[in-house]
Amino acid sequence: MKNIITLLLLSFTSAFLIAQTDMSETAPAKEGGPIMTFETMDVDYGTIQQHGEPLRVLNFSNTGDEPLVIKNCKGSCGCTVPVWPKEPIMPGEAATIEIRYATNRLGKINKTVKVTTNEGDVPHVIRVLGTVLKGEEELSVPESAPSMLDGGK
DSSP: OHHHHHHHHHHHHHHHHHHHHHHHHHSOOOOSSOOEEESOSEEEEEEEETTOOOEEEEEEEEOSSSOBOEEEEEESSTTEEEEOOOSOBOTTOEEEEEEEEOTTSOEEEEEEEEEEETTOSSOEEEEEEEEEEOOGGGTSOOOOOOOTTTTTO
8 A cells, every 4th residue: 555655656746847847848938029127126105204295207128129018007006006108118218107106195105016018928016115104294283172171271
């Protein structure tokens, strides 16, 4: 019985390893075409005040040998809105994607923007990071009005 179990395990392991080898040989590396190259994959707002400047600009270039077309840019939620060039970016040219975050929201920023191009099926994923703090003018406590409980003082 032990021999049968051992034989089955060895057969399964061998078949798995062979399948992995065959898959890697059939996936050729992409040569030529458009290549979108970013200066950074992070848009960092740092620490900003509530209602602070919502716009950040992400620079990229086409380092490939064919025109680059951005098919779509989509934020992970409605609070992160990208605007991208609709015309093709020629080889060697640079361009920008504008990203606006709703800075009226307080707390940590941890969002993404997916950029789909004519390079292939796998989108670029840009991280949008930072922290929005409550504005100083909103941190002050209003003076209390006279109350019957404190004798009208």
